[in-house]
Amino acid sequence: MKELQFDAVVIGGGAAGMAAALELERSGCSAAILEREDHLGGILMQCIHNGFGLQEFNEELTGPEFAGRFIEKIKSTGIPVYLNTTVISLRSEGSAGQNHKELFCVSPDQGVMKISARAVVLSMGCRERNRGNVRIPGSRPAGVFTAGLAQRLVNIEGYIPGKEVVIIGSGDIGLIMARRMTWVGCKVKAVVEIMPYPAGLTRNIVQCLKDFDIPLYLSSQTTNIFGNDRVEGVEVTPMENGAMVPEKKFRIDCDTVLLSVGLVPENELSKEAGVELNSATGGPLVDAGLMTNVEGIFACGNVLHVHDLVDYVAEEARLAGSFAANWLRGGHPCMQVRLKAGPSIRYVNPGKLNPQGGNKIFMRSLIVKNDATLELKIGARVIKTLKQRHVQPSEMITVELGPKDFENVSLNAESTLEFSLA
Numbered sequence: 451m452k453e454l455q456f457d458a459v460v461i462g463g464g465a466a467g468m469a470a471a472l473e474l475e476r477s478g479c480s481a482a483i484l485e486r487e488d489h490l491g492g493i494l495m496q497c498i499h500n501g502f503g504l505q506e507f508n509e510e511l512t513g514p515e516f517a518g519r520f521i522e523k524i525k526s527t528g529i530p531v532y533l534n535t536t537v538i539s540l541r542s543e544g545s546a547g548q549n550h551k552e553l554f555c556v557s558p559d560q561g562v563m564k565i566s567a568r569a570v571v572l573s574m575g576c577r578e579r580n581r582g583n584v585r586i587p588g589s590r591p592a593g594v595f596t597a598g599l600a601q602r603l604v605n606i607e608g609y610i611p612g613k614e615v616v617i618i619g620s621g622d623i624g625l626i627m628a629r630r631m632t633w634v635g636c637k638v639k640a641v642v643e644i645m646p647y648p649a650g651l652t653r654n655i656v657q658c659l660k661d662f663d664i665p666l667y668l669s670s671q672t673t674n675i676f677g678n679d680r681v682e683g684v685e686v687t688p689m690e691n692g693a694m695v696p697e698k699k700f701r702i703d704c705d706t707v708l709l710s711v712g713l714v715p716e717n718e719l720s721k722e723a724g725v726e727l728n729s730a731t732g733g734p735l736v737d738a739g740l741m742t743n744v745e746g747i748f749a750c751g752n753v754l755h756v757h758d759l760v761d762y763v764a765e766e767a768r769l770a771g772s773f774a775a776n777w778l779r780g781g782h783p784c785m786q787v788r789l790k791a792g793p794s795i796r797y798v799n800p801g802k803l804n805p806q807g808g809n810k811i812f813m814r815s816l817i818v819k820n821d822a823t824l825e826l827k828i829g830a831r832v833i834k835t836l837k838q839r840h841v842q843p844s845e846m847i848t849v850e851l852g853p854k855d856f857e858n859v860s861l862n863a864e865s866t867l868e869f870s871l872a
């Protein structure tokens with residue numbers, strides 16, 4: 451069995467993995483990328499629409515173009531990249547302070563490989579929720595796909611999975627696929643969303659549904675999928691005040707159903723390594739240095755929490771790479787203060803902040819509101835107030851906090867800060 455050793459190993463070669471590896475390399479650490487696909491780039495490679503890179507490159511790029519810029523940098527640095535290499539096991543061995551990580555991977559070329567590293571950056575992305583996760587009743591005909599799978603079939607494999615399509619869930623992948631399926635000649639009959647507001651970005655509602663006159667049924671539950679060999683239609687039951695109204699249910703005929711009902715971080719390896727998970731995000735709980743509870747294991751990108759923009763993924767991953775490099779050099783953890791989600795906030799990431807340094811905090815709202823007020827408090831005392839023009843659960847809120855924000859606040863390791871929205 452081949453055995454390798456690096457300062458750090460990055461699991462996953464999407465936008466997050468590449469940005470983290472580049473930062474590790476820039477900081478003088480030996481780092482390798484392990485990627486199960488036969489190419490770098492991750493999910494970006496099937497996102498052939500534009501809308502990527504406005505912040506990172508100040509240009510509007512397609513997914514493959516955005517990935518291509520990082521792939522070129524990786525090539526020019528000579529960072530070792532192991533493609534077709536799936537990490538099947540991740541463990542932390544040894545006692546705290548002296549532990550090392552042991553990874554087992556498989557690849558057709560190398561068979562089983564054992565890799566040792568002091569630090570690991572988790573960047574395995576996320577996976578789509580499927581019909582089982584949302585318990586849609588009905589028969590089990592062919593023609594039900596997740597939206598991301600349909601995207602791969604159309605954009606990479608060159609197959610069109612059906613002709614008349616209903617999309618269940620209004621997440622961004624479903625919205626993008628509504629437009630894509632229309633462009634390839636399908637009839638997209640409706641997008642059906644259980645919540646009273648869309649789950650995707652406003653720009654995607656406009657550019658992918660409104661521009662193509664595709665109806666969006668909000669507050670509507672899919673209560674049946676019909677068909678034996680192949681999908682023949684779906685039953686939709688409107689909801690009023692949170693309850694279904696069966697007398698208003700209706701049927702939409704279709705031969706294809708695409709599910710866009712959420713994403714969950716890929717967390718099997720994290721769990722095996724003993725990483726504590728955040729029940730609100732499904733990803734690891736991390737501190738202000740993006741380190742998990744397992745010393746030397748860091749996380750970034752969609753494996754940490756599902757991001758709507760790849761630019762934020764790259765920014766967060768660079769931070770993870772630089773925190774990992776600092777930790778490898780023996781950098782001591784800074785003073786950290788707990789950060790929690792208060793009223794109307796679904797989650798706050800990371801779960802801690804460093805009051806003496808720069809912090810970029812990501813959070814998601816539980817409410818839809820114009821002219822909202824975001825407050826950061828310690829107990830009843832308000833430390834910072836930020837006006838938000840519009841908030842909704844699908845649009846990530848980002849806040850930068852630095853030492854100036856805490857100048858007159860006495861904090862210690864037991865303090866807890868709370869974000870709330872009203």
Ligand SMILES: Cc1cc2nc3c(=O)[nH]c(=O)nc-3n(C[C@H](O)[C@H](O)[C@H](O)COP(=O)(O)OP(=O)(O)OC[C@H]3O[C@@H](n4cnc5c(N)ncnc54)[C@H](O)[C@@H]3O)c2cc1C
Nearest residue numbers: 462464465466486492493501536537574575751752759760
């Ligand atoms: C349909 C769609 C549309 C989008 N549209 C936009 C947009 O318009 N603008 C925008 O900015 N963002 C958009 N995004 C978001 C953006 O693309 C993602 O947030 C970002 O690319 C995620 O990067 P990542 O590296 O975290 O994950 P991924 O790209 O998923 O990379 C994870 C990598 O890890 C690998 N991996 C997983 N497990 C293992 C393992 N055990 N061993 C080895 N390798 C493993 C996977 O193969 C994968 O390559 C879109 C996303 C989707 C899905």
